[in-house]
Amino acid sequence: MFEKLKEILDRGERFLVATHIDPDGDALGSAFALSFALTTLNKESVVYLKDRVPYRYQFLPRPARIVNELPKEAFDAVLVVDCGDLPRVGEGHASLKQMGNLVNIDHHETNDGFGLINIIDGQASSTAEILYSILKSLGVQFDFNIAINLYTAVLTDTGSFRYESTTKEAFSICEEMTQFGVRPSYVAEEVYESHPKERFHLLCLVLGTLETFDNDRIACAQVTREMFERTGTNREYSEGFVEYLKEIRGVEVACLAREVGDGQYKVSMRSKDGVDVAAVAHTFGGGGHERAAGCTIQGSIDVVKNKLIGAFSL
Ligand code: AMP
Numbered sequence: 001m002f003e004k005l006k007e008i009l010d011r012g013e014r015f016l017v018a019t020h021i022d023p024d025g026d027a028l029g030s031a032f033a034l035s036f037a038l039t040t041l042n043k044e045s046v047v048y049l050k051d052r053v054p055y056r057y058q059f060l061p062r063p064a065r066i067v068n069e070l071p072k073e074a075f076d077a078v079l080v081v082d083c084g085d086l087p088r089v090g091e092g093h094a095s096l097k098q099m100g101n102l103v104n105i106d107h108h109e110t111n112d113g114f115g116l117i118n119i120i121d122g123q124a125s126s127t128a129e130i131l132y133s134i135l136k137s138l139g140v141q142f143d144f145n146i147a148i149n150l151y152t153a154v155l156t157d158t159g160s161f162r163y164e165s166t167t168k169e170a171f172s173i174c175e176e177m178t179q180f181g182v183r184p185s186y187v188a189e190e191v192y193e194s195h196p197k198e199r200f201h202l203l204c205l206v207l208g209t210l211e212t213f214d215n216d217r218i219a220c221a222q223v224t225r226e227m228f229e230r231t232g233t234n235r236e237y238s239e240g241f242v243e244y245l246k247e248i249r250g251v252e253v254a255c256l257a258r259e260v261g262d263g264q265y266k267v268s269m270r271s272k273d274g275v276d277v278a279a280v281a282h283t284f285g286g287g288g289h290e291r292a293a294g295c296t297i298q299g300s301i302d303v304v305k306n307k308l309i310g311a312f313s314l
């Protein structure tokens with residue numbers, strides 16, 4: 001398994017690791033774990049992160065070299081993790097192809113195979129799950145830094161083992177990572193119970209906008225820039241709000257529209273059994289997974305909501 005990747009890693013000395021903008025736990029955990037693993041193989045690596053690390057992931061051990069501008073140097077390969085398409089890497093993505101052999105490691109079913117080498121498994125719970133197999137087959141010796149990054153990636157991308165995408169590998173990897181000193185209660189507290197109180201001031205405003213449609217099948221809420229300003233918050237503070245909307249009995253699709261620019265909304269979609277939100281996100285130029293997807297839609301909030309309701313109504 002992974003013969004072509006092994007060859008590239010064996011021959012090369014220096015690697016660039018990249019992941020997606022607005023990084024989540026899987027993006028960060030996979031990128032950091034991969035960089036730490038390369039160090040154990042006596043390889044140099046630089047992690048390219050366009051955006052800063054969100055507050056809830058600040059506790060993750062970070063590799064020594066993280067840059068937020070693309071380096072000018074050449075690399076033996078560019079390893080892109082958790083990105084369904086190359087533009088998701090953010091600014092400079094077009095030049096990545098010239099910087100080294102592109103390796104695409106991902107679990108999005110919508111992945112367009114942008115790499116020279118593509119290691120894609122749409123059934124995997126997370127990119128970290130694929131990475132775990134890769135690192136094992138490379139003979140990497142796991143340590144705490146690798147383990148806590150992989151653990152957090154799997155935990156967050158399975159919604160704490162609640163999503164359908166939760167595989168038995170997700171459980172077994174996390175169990176194995178505890179053997180390297182990862183404490184589940186510590187990670188849970190850092191990720192889920194360390195929010196600034198402003199998050200809840202914002203949540204009060206957002207829940208006030210909750211509406212349901214199509215006999216309560218669809219739940220929508222919005223976050224405006226004015227709400228962010230009023231509560232001294234930004235988009236990072238509203239991560240996960242969409243999950244609350246899905247907790248309503250009978251709701252099959254939950255949509256949260258967050259204002260990101262004039263007449264521009266970033267929409268997060270979640271679904272229960274039966275509705276493929278990735279397919280709908282795709283029609284709006286976005287992507288994701290069957291049960292969790294996203295896209296950006298232009299228009300006033302009423303236009304955005306009507307487009308969503310139209311797309312999801314039977
Ligand atoms: P979010 O709603 O931002 O938590 O995203 C849910 C899922 O959809 C994640 O797996 C993302 O990778 C994916 N996703 C979100 N926004 C986009 C987008 N604009 N293009 C492609 N995939 C996206």
Ligand code: MN
Pocket residue numbers: 020024026027082
């Ligand atoms: Mn991700």
Ligand code: MN
Pocket residue numbers: 026027082107125126127157
């Ligand atoms: Mn992922």
